[in-house]
Amino acid sequence: MKAIIIYFTGTYNTLHLVNKIKSRFADLFKEINVFSIDSDSKSIDLHNYDLIIFSYPIYAFNMPNIFFNYIKKLKLPKSKDYIIAKQSGEPLSLNDSSSYPLIHLIKKAKGNIKNEYHFLYPYNIHFRYDDNFIKELFNYNDKLLDILIYEYKNNIIRKIKYNPFYAFNSFIFKIQRLGGPINSKFYKVNYTKCIHCNKCLINCPTKNIILINDKYKFNTKCVMCMRCSFYCPKDAIEIGLFKSWKVNGKYDLNKIEESNSLDGHYLKNHTSKFFKLFPKKIKKIEDLHSKYFNLRTKVNQNDSRPRLNCRGFLFFHI
Ligand SMILES: Cc1cc2nc3c(=O)[nH]c(=O)nc-3n(C[C@H](O)[C@H](O)[C@H](O)COP(=O)(O)O)c2cc1C
Ligand code: SF4
Ligand code: SF4
DSSP states (O other), rough: OOEEEEESSSSSSHHHHHHHHHHHHHHHHEEEEEEEOOOOOOOOTTTTEEEEEEEEEOOBOOHHHHHHHHHHHHHTTOOOEEEEEEESSOOOGGGGGGHHHHHHHHHTTTEEEEEEEEEEESSSOOOOOOOOHHHHHHHHHHHHHHHHHHHTTTTOOHHHOOOHHHHHHHTOOTHHHHHHHTTTGGGEEOOOTTOOOOOHHHHHHHHOEEETTTTTEEEEEOOOOHHHHOOTTTTEEEGGGGGBOOOSSSSOOOHHHSSSOOSSOOGGGGSTTTTTGGHHHHHHHHHHHHHHHHHHHHOOOOSSSOOOSSOOOOOSOO
16 A cells, blocks of 8 residues: 655645654555655656645645646546645634645546545744644644544545635635735845845745845745745845735744643633634544544444444534
């Protein structure tokens, strides 16, 4: 049995998720390959894989164009299993429609869509998340990952609802239309801070940054992934029209995950409008998690293998 995870990441949150998925599938698959999309990516042959997982960050209720354009060119094999593992900063249901085009492609290819899962990671644009909040999101992600593995092992397939209003919203907010042709022109480097390390230029996934006469120029291929400004060691890049939403500097995700000093109970003390979005989503996953895992304990307390072997049709989205 072979699996592949195909992903795009801007600021490496998706990569963090992909590594977790990979390690959780390790005992189920003889071989798991991981493939990252950037503008130089060559086409890959998917016919030898039994399971194909797509993973991406959500940009204004859409998947990254660079990712979808790549998938469109692939020949998706029929009768194979597919899972979508998307991730983003907040749990709004409006984000659900980001995967509609991908689901359409998989269905057209007669693939078996197992399920899709929405993981939560810190914002890389808008504002910075507190480490303890990230810890709380990781607790949610761990449960969701348990669910993903359990549902795959037990062939539990949930119906994916189509919501035309969400689809319309995704169309309207396609921020990437602005990214390359318009916003790129307003990117600026502050040369009083810049140390000419070339990190931005080397790491841009679309090779959108070039150096002319010692000045960095941003072309029109920007996908707004934020990698250049987020990882600039001197916080020297302004992100054009969205400059007030800039977040600079990496989150140390592994350190946060392993930390014993963070209790992961951030939301109980933060009840402003934005944070109110989270508890309902978290509760839904906790309930499903305890439903699956309590059931497993009841079925056979001495046997760690899940025994539920049915096709469940649960009419809600996670
Ligand atoms: C241009 C842009 C638009 C975004 N729009 C959304 C959004 O609509 N909803 C959301 O929850 N997060 C949004 N985010 C946040 C990212 O999805 C989130 O930070 C994600 O973890 C980044 O993943 P990456 O590090 O793999 O690129 C946006 C980020 C960017 C850069
Ligand atoms: S990453 Fe920042 S400091 Fe380095 S070259 Fe780019 S703008 Fe300058
Ligand atoms: S210019 Fe910056 S934000 Fe745009 S694609 Fe390149 S790294 Fe991403």
